[in-house]
Amino acid sequence: MTIFSVDPARCEKDDLCLTVCPLRIIRAGADGFPAVAPEREAYCIACGHCAAICPRGAITLRDTPGAALTPLDKSLDVGFEAAAQLLKARRSVRHFNPEPLSRAQIMEVLDVTRWAPTGTNTQSLKWTVVDGFSRVRELAGLVVDWMRGVAAADPAMGKRLNLPGVIRAFEEGKDPVCRGAPHVVAVHAGRESVTPAEDAVIGLTYLELAAFARGYGTCWAGFVALGGKSHKPILDFLGIPPEEKLYGAVMLGRPRYRFARLPERKPASVAWR
Ligand SMILES: Cc1cc2nc3c(=O)[nH]c(=O)nc-3n(C[C@H](O)[C@H](O)[C@H](O)COP(=O)(O)O)c2cc1C
Numbered sequence: 001m002t003i004f005s006v007d008p009a010r011c012e013k014d015d016l017c018l019t020v021c022p023l024r025i026i027r028a029g030a031d032g033f034p035a036v037a038p039e040r041e042a043y044c045i046a047c048g049h050c051a052a053i054c055p056r057g058a059i060t061l062r063d064t065p066g067a068a069l070t071p072l073d074k075s076l077d078v079g080f081e082a083a084a085q086l087l088k089a090r091r092s093v094r095h096f097n098p099e100p101l102s103r104a105q106i107m108e109v110l111d112v113t114r115w116a117p118t119g120t121n122t123q124s125l126k127w128t129v130v131d132g133f134s135r136v137r138e139l140a141g142l143v144v145d146w147m148r149g150v151a152a153a154d155p156a157m158g159k160r161l162n163l164p165g166v167i168r169a170f171e172e173g174k175d176p177v178c179r180g181a182p183h184v185v186a187v188h189a190g191r192e193s194v195t196p197a198e199d200a201v202i203g204l205t206y207l208e209l210a211a212f213a214r215g216y217g218t219c220w221a222g223f224v225a226l227g228g229k230s231h232k233p234i235l236d237f238l239g240i241p242p243e244e245k246l247y248g249a250v251m252l253g254r255p256r257y258r259f260a261r262l263p264e265r266k267p268a269s270v271a272w273r
Contacts, residue, residue, distance in 0.1 A: 093217025
């Protein structure tokens with residue numbers, strides 16, 4: 001079964017699919033219809049650009065007919081001003097409402113991350129959701145265990161990261177690690193990805209923006225990711241096997257407060273050459 005086929009009744013031979021294919025593996029056959037030669041199929045990264053660009057839905061890629069792909073809805077275009085405000089107005093949320101999100105609500109925003117770019121389109125990110133206040137508190141406890149180890153072994157580093165203060169606050173019942181969030185979402189990947197760190201950061205960014213657009217709040221859980229680099233109990237808790245790496249995590253929940261204005265930021269540092 002070939003990975004690429006075209007419906008001659010729909011195809012107008014406009015060459016759009018040939019042009020946008022990033023691997024340039026689609027060629028016009030003797031009949032003028034686009035085709036992928038069997039020896040080139042292995043190069044296909046399944047980005048789907050060929051099927052997505054075809055206005056007539058003429059291309060079937062890997063068993064999915066073009067006509068079955070979700071059409072883009074013009075009425076949902078946000079425009080630059082709305083998009084820019086969304087991007088600028090996302091804030092790190094560190095105070096959460098007691099009402100957690102449902103799994104369906106979390107899935108809705110996680111689903112958007114499937115369209116984040118990944119190196120050679122490997123789409124190999126894996127997500128783990130720590131679900132509920134008590135589980136998140138357990139995770140924070142493991143991170144604090146890691147902090148205790150670092151503070152004892154390398155006091156200078158401990159001081160630089162303010163670990164003694166964080167440990168003390170946690171012991172007093174506060175949560176400076178996961179900020180009392182009802183959920184933490186961690187992202188990990190195995191060796192199949194060629195650019196796992198970049199993919200993960202972009203995926204988390206998509207998640208943050210999708211969550212913000214839905215009215216939820218997120219904040220990078222930097223200590224979770226840092227601790228997960230060397231403290232195995234954190235990885236075990238998250239169910240991340242040895243052949244995978246943890247690349248980042250965010251807290252997630254309903255924000256208790258809403259920001260009214262944009263904070264100031266440095267001007268973009270740009271060089272023109
Ligand atoms: C890699 C990374 C790690 C972070 N880790 C933490 C963290 O552990 N705890 C926290 O409260 N905020 C954390 N933050 C949030 C930053 O402090 C925040 O993005 C910054 O102050 C700007 O605020 P804004 O996100 O509201 O624009 C982290 C941000 C990044 C990008």
